[in-house]
Structures are given as C-alpha cells and as structure tokens.
Amino acid sequence: xxxxxxxxxxxxxxxxxxxxxxxxxxxxxxxxxxxxxxxxxxxxxxxxxxxxxxxxxxxxxxxxxxxxxxxxxxxxxxxxxxxxxxxxxxxxxxxxxxxxxxxxxxxxxxxxxxxxxxxxxxxxxxxxxx
Amino acid sequence: xxxxxxxxxxxxxxxxxxxxxxxxxxxxxxxxxxxxxxxxxxxxxxxxxxxxxxxxxxxxxxxxxxxxxxxxxxxxxxxxxxxxxxxxxxxxxxxxxxxxxxxxxxxxxxxxxxxxxxxxxxxxxxxxxxxxxxxxxxxxxxxxxxxxxxxxxxxxxxxxxxxxxxxxxxxxxxxxxxxxxxxxxxxxxxxxxxxxxxxxxxxxxxxxxxxxxxxxxxxxxxxxxxxxxxxxxxxxxxxxxxxxxxxxxxxxxxxxxxxxxxxxxxxxxxxxxxxxxxxxxxxxxxxxxxxxxxxxxxxxxxxxxxxxxxxxxxxxxxxxxxxxxxxxxxxxxxxxxxxxxxxxxxxxxxxxxxxxxxxxxxxxxxxxxxxxxxxxxxxxxxxxxxxxxxxxxxxxxxxxxxxxxxxxxxxxxxxxxxxxxxxxxxxxxxxxxxxxxxxxxxxxxxxxxxxxxxxxxxxxxxxxxxxxxxxxxxxxxxxxxxxxxxxxxxxxxxxxxxxxxxxxxxxxxxxxxx
Numbered sequence: 001x002x003x004x005x006x007x008x009x010x011x012x013x014x015x016x017x018x019x020x021x022x023x024x025x026x027x028x029x030x031x032x033x034x035x036x037x038x039x040x041x042x043x044x045x046x047x048x049x050x051x052x053x054x055x056x057x058x059x060x061x062x063x064x065x066x067x068x069x070x071x072x073x074x075x076x077x078x079x080x081x082x083x084x085x086x087x088x089x090x091x092x093x094x095x096x097x098x099x100x101x102x103x104x105x106x107x108x109x110x111x112x113x114x115x116x117x118x119x120x121x122x123x124x125x126x127x128x129x130x
Numbered sequence: 131x132x133x134x135x136x137x138x139x140x141x142x143x144x145x146x147x148x149x150x151x152x153x154x155x156x157x158x159x160x161x162x163x164x165x166x167x168x169x170x171x172x173x174x175x176x177x178x179x180x181x182x183x184x185x186x187x188x189x190x191x192x193x194x195x196x197x198x199x200x201x202x203x204x205x206x207x208x209x210x211x212x213x214x215x216x217x218x219x220x221x222x223x224x225x226x227x228x229x230x231x232x233x234x235x236x237x238x239x240x241x242x243x244x245x246x247x248x249x250x251x252x253x254x255x256x257x258x259x260x261x262x263x264x265x266x267x268x269x270x271x272x273x274x275x276x277x278x279x280x281x282x283x284x285x286x287x288x289x290x291x292x293x294x295x296x297x298x299x300x301x302x303x304x305x306x307x308x309x310x311x312x313x314x315x316x317x318x319x320x321x322x323x324x325x326x327x328x329x330x331x332x333x334x335x336x337x338x339x340x341x342x343x344x345x346x347x348x349x350x351x352x353x354x355x356x357x358x359x360x361x362x363x364x365x366x367x368x369x370x371x372x373x374x375x376x377x378x379x380x381x382x383x384x385x386x387x388x389x390x391x392x393x394x395x396x397x398x399x400x401x402x403x404x405x406x407x408x409x410x411x412x413x414x415x416x417x418x419x420x421x422x423x424x425x426x427x428x429x430x431x432x433x434x435x436x437x438x439x440x441x442x443x444x445x446x447x448x449x450x451x452x453x454x455x456x457x458x459x460x461x462x463x464x465x466x467x468x469x470x471x472x473x474x475x476x477x478x479x480x481x482x483x484x485x486x487x488x489x490x491x492x493x494x495x496x497x498x499x500x501x502x503x504x505x506x507x508x509x510x511x512x513x514x515x516x517x518x519x520x521x522x523x524x525x526x527x528x529x530x531x532x533x534x535x536x537x538x539x540x541x542x543x544x545x546x547x548x549x550x551x552x553x554x555x556x557x558x559x560x561x562x563x564x565x566x567x568x569x570x571x572x573x574x575x576x577x578x579x580x581x582x583x584x585x586x587x588x589x590x591x592x593x594x595x596x597x598x599x600x601x602x603x604x605x606x607x608x609x610x611x612x613x614x615x616x617x618x619x620x621x622x623x624x625x626x627x628x629x630x631x632x633x634x635x636x637x638x639x640x641x642x643x644x
Contacts, residue, residue, distance in 0.1 A: 058547065
C-alpha cells in the first residue's frame with residue numbers, strides 16, 4: 001500500500017480528478033468534502049500529506065491549515081494548497097489574520113493554483129514525500 | 131370759457147345792439163346780423179359757437195335759419211327768441227334741434243341762463259367727443275393687442291409639439307393643430323367644425339371624456355397625465371401621454387381640451403438605454419465570467435484525464451465518473467450561455483394558462499436529489515386555491531429554480547453543523563390576485579452589504595462557483611413579467627425571497643392572436 005494522502009475539496013469533480021491522479025501513482029487516497037470533515041480524517045487516519053482547497057464551506061481551508069500548523073501533533077504533516085485562489089491573495093489574507101491574531105503560521109510548503117496538470121501535482125507530492 | 135362767440139340775429143337793430151352790449155359786458159365775444167340771410171353769411175365767416183335768433187323776421191325767419199345752421203353744423207347751439215304762446219313754431223324749432231327758448235322781451239337773466247346751458251352742452255359734447263376719440267383709440271389699441279395675442283396663441287397651438295384637440299359643449303372639434311393631424315392621420319379641414327369626439331377618438335376614450343364632463347367633479351377641471359396606446363386610421367399604434375382640461379364658464383360645461391404627447395421616440399430611447407445598460411453590464415461581467423469559465427475548463431480537463439485513465443486501465447467506474455464530470459461542466463456552459471442570452475436580449479413573457487403549484491413540484495423534483503445528498507430538506511406549502519393562472523410558465527420555472535438553487539447554496543455555506551437545513555417553497559395570491567412565490571431557507575443569510583450588491587452584474591458571493599448572472603437574469607425575467615422580487619435576510623439565520631408575478635392575460639391573448 002502506498003502512502004496515505006488526504007484530499008480536502010468541496011468540488012466532487014476536483015476530488016475525482018485528484019483521487020485518480022493519486023491512484024495512478026500508487027498512493028492511497030482519502031477524501032473529505034469540507035474543513036470539518038478534513039480535520040476528522042486527519043485525526044483519524046494521520047495521512048502522510050494533505051492536499052487542501054482554500055475556499056470551502058464549513059471551516060474553510062484557511063482555518064484547517066492554521067489549525068494543522070499550530071497543533072504540535074499535526075504540524076509536521078506536509079500540506080499542498082490546491083486552489084483557484086491566487087497565491088498573492090492567499091498570502092495577503094494570511095498576513096491580515098496574523099496581525100489580527102498575533103500568531104505566525106509558516107507559509108504553505110507548496111501552493112498550486114488550479115488548473116494543474118496531473119504531472120505537476122505528482123511532482124509536488126514526490127518532492128514533499130521524498 | 132371755450133364757447134365764447136355768440137351771433138345775435140334780429141331784424142330790430144335796437145334789440146341787437148342792446149343784447150350785444152349786454153353780452154360783451156358779460157365777457158362774451160359777439161357778432162350780429164339783422165336778417166336770416168345776413169346771419170348765414172356771418173355764421174360762415176365767423177363760425178360762432180352759439181346763435182341767438184329772433185323767430186319772426188322778414189325774409190328768412192328764425193326757424194329757417196335754425197334749420198340751415200343745423201344742416202351746416204349740428205354741433206352749434208341755437209337759442210330761439212320767441213313771442214308768447216307761439217306753440218307751433220316752438221315745436222318746429224324743437225324738431226329742428228333748437229337748444230333753448232327765451233321769451234320776448236329778452237331779459238338779461240333768462241339769456242344768461244340759456245347761454246350757460248348752451249355752453250355746458252357744448253362743453254359736454256366736446257368732452258364726449260374727446261372721450262369718444264380716446265375710447266376709439268383705446269379700442270383700436272386693444273384690438274391690435276387682442277389680435278396679436280390671439281395670433282400668438284393660434285401660432286402657439288399651431289406649432290405645439292403636443293397634439294391639441296378641443297371640443298365645444300356639443301363635442302364638436304374646434305381646435306385641432308397640425309401635430310394632432312399628424313397623430314390622428316386626418317386633415318384639419320376634414321375635422322375642424324365637422325367632426326365630433328366620436329368621429330375622432332376611439333369609442334372607449336370618447337365615452338370616458340363624455341362621462342368626465344358629465345361628472346364635472348374636478349375642482350380645477352384638470353386631470354393628471356395618463357398613458358395609452360392610440361390606434362390610428364392606418365392601424366398604426368402610437369404610445370401617447372395625454373392630459374385633459376374640462377372647461378367651465380360660470381359652472382356651465384363649455385367643452386374640453388386634450389393634449390397628447392407622442393411617446394414613440396421616448397419609448398424607443400428608453401428601450402435603447404435599457405439595452406445599452408445591459409450590454410455594459412455584460413461587459414463588466416466578462417472578468418467574473420472568465421473566472422467561471424476557467425473553472426469549467428478545469429472541470430473538463432480533470433474529467434477527460436479521469437476518462438483517459440479509465441480507458442488505459444479498462445476501468446469502467448473511472449470512465450463513468452470522469453464522463454459525469456465532463457457532462458456536468460457541459461451543462462454549466464449551456465446554462466451560462468442561456469443566462470447570457472436571456473440577459474442580453476429583450477424578451478416578452480409567453481403567457482398562457484398554467485398551474486403555478488405544478489411548476490413548484492417540477493422544480494422541487496429537479497433539485498431534490500442534490501439537496502438530499504447535502505442533507506438539505508426541501509418542503510413545499512402550496513395554496514390549493516392557486517389553480518390555473520395567466521403567467522409565463524418558463525419565467526416561473528427559471529426564476530424558481532434559480533432562487534431555490536441559491537437557497538440550497540446558502541444552506542451549504544452555513545457553518546452551523548447542528549442545524550437541520552431546510553428550504554421551503556410556498557405559493558399564494560395577493561389581494562390583487564397576483565401569484566406569490568416564497569422561497570425561504572435557514573442557511574447562511576446575508577449582511578446588508580451583500581444584500582445591496584445582490585443585483586449588480588458580476589457580483590457573486592459564491593467565489594468561482596457563481597457567474598454573477600443568476601439573480602440578474604431572474605430579476606430581468608420577473609420585471610419583464612411586471613413582477614417584483616423582495617428580499618428579507620439576516621446574516622447567519624437565512625433568507626426569504628418573495629417573488630410576486632401579476633397575471634398578464636392581455637399578453638396571453640395577444641400571443642394567441644398571432
């Protein structure tokens with residue numbers, strides 16, 4: 001069995017796509033449709049990597065990301081942000097949150113802007129899991 | 131003293147001299163003559179104001195002299211000096227226009243009184259003459275002024291951009307300007323003073339005005355501007371705005387005046403304006419659309435990748451799910467295209483008899499699978515009295531579907547996990563008989579700012595998942611149906627959209643006639 005990778009995305013099409021890419025490359029995919037479900041899956045299955053959408057209902061990707069990076073038990077799990085939001089907008093939103101909350105969260109390891117070619121995604125995963 | 135010159139005529143020289151002296155001492159200017167013939171000579175040469183003449187003289191007597199003088203100048207005053215009881219000659223003198231009589235022998239006081247009276251008469255006549263002249267001048271001036279004003283008014287009516295038609299108390303047309311001739315397509319010479327209101331106006335309009343005039347209940351006799359469509363003789367339809375004044379004189383009906391304004395050009399411009407605003411909105415929407423289209427492309431690409439993988443591995447499940455993704459995105463493109471077309475083009479509702487409650491059932495069936503998959507309950511509460519109504523079922527269907535989908539999206543956006551999400555569709559009727567559709571959800575609701583921007587083109591609160599066209603299209607469809615959409619919303623608690631559509635049977639009949 002390959003390494004466990006969790007896909008958190010509210011769009012079923014994106015989930016199907018990413019799951020297919022993962023299966024094709026001998027990873028074990030896990031799926032969650034929103035932030036809350038994502039956290040449950042992480043706590044339950046401790047995946048090797050999380051592919052995370054930013055804008056989702058019920059606890060957005062932003063909230064889940066910040067949770068992961070501030071939880072000592074989970075902060076070592078690498079996260080790939082996989083989203084339609086431009087990186088610049090995402091970083092700006094994080095800066096605002098940090099100033100407001102007074103806590104610093106590291107920038108995401110890898111930030112992929114949709115659309116993403118399957119190979120691009122695989123390269124990113126390999127790089128993180130090497 | 132104006133009438134100062136006096137001619138004294140008598141065949142007795144002594145009397146002439148005596149009177150002359152007496153009058154001169156009173157300040158008069160005198161001249162004398164001893165016979166009628168002589169007197170006429172002097173009269174013509176000296177033109178006295180007053181003549182005092184004895185009645186009995188040899189040759190031309192006083193009466194003849196009086197007659198001659200009055201023939202020459204009727205304004206001269208002639209005082210007749212007469213003997214006692216000479217009634218016949220007195221009457222003749224009166225007939226000839228004598229101004230006064232004195233008896234013989236002439237007493238100074240009597241003469242003075244007679245002269246004064248004659249002078250007063252002359253003065254009054256002079257004044258009267260001057261007044262008359264004055265009056266004539268004033269009348270002439272006034273006439274010129276009136277003519278000028280009436281010309282001005284005629285010109286005003288003639289060149290007015292409003293069609294002006296006026297009727298007298300017998301409903302005969304008495305004013306009919308060129309614009310009216312253009313609008314009604316009838317020549318003025320065939321209309322003016324020849325036609326009545328019934329010959330010119332459509333029957334319902336004529337009846338209406340006749341009733342208005344009978345009522346006469348209007349305080350100032352004026353009615354507010356109204357709009358209507360006028361059908362001309364050549365079956366041309368002209369949208370017009372018209373005002374009416376009922377004319378009264380001393381409480382009595384005198385007629386009415388109508389002013390018509392041709393709204394064809396204004397209506398055309400209005401239409402053009404709406405169209406160009408809409409095109410501008412489409413332009414603004416492009417950036418929002420680009421984002422949406424990009425998402426569709428991502429879906430299509432992802433889907434085809436999954437299908438490819440399925441083919442390579444002969445995995446039917448993969449092919450199926452990839453194909454579903456592709457189909458879903460094709461559907462999104464189709465919807466988007468339809469929304470854009472609907473929004474860009476002017477469309478008239480296609481009204482027919484339809485059952486609103488049935489449309490609600492259809493819409494519910496369309497969304498229920500998706501709603502169920504997301505734990506959202508869809509309920510309906512339909513008024514059994516709705517029955518069949520004259521509405522555009524297409525408009526009702528699309529607007530409802532859009533609003534219900536929005537309501538489902540709103541439920542999915544809400545973070546409160548303990549909530550049992552519900553979307554309820556209700557139908558009913560207003561007092562006026564319009565159809566009312568209520569779509570209520572207990573989803574995320576909206577803040578004031580979002581609510582205000584709701585109908586702005588390209589505005590979407592759904593990130594890349596919305597085109598920013600949905601509500602815009604819904605609103606347009608509803609407005610073309612002369613209906614309204616009202617929103618009641620509270621952030622975190624849900625929204626209530628109320629769509630009211632009046633019945634449009636007249637449009638329905640029109641459509642059926644075609």
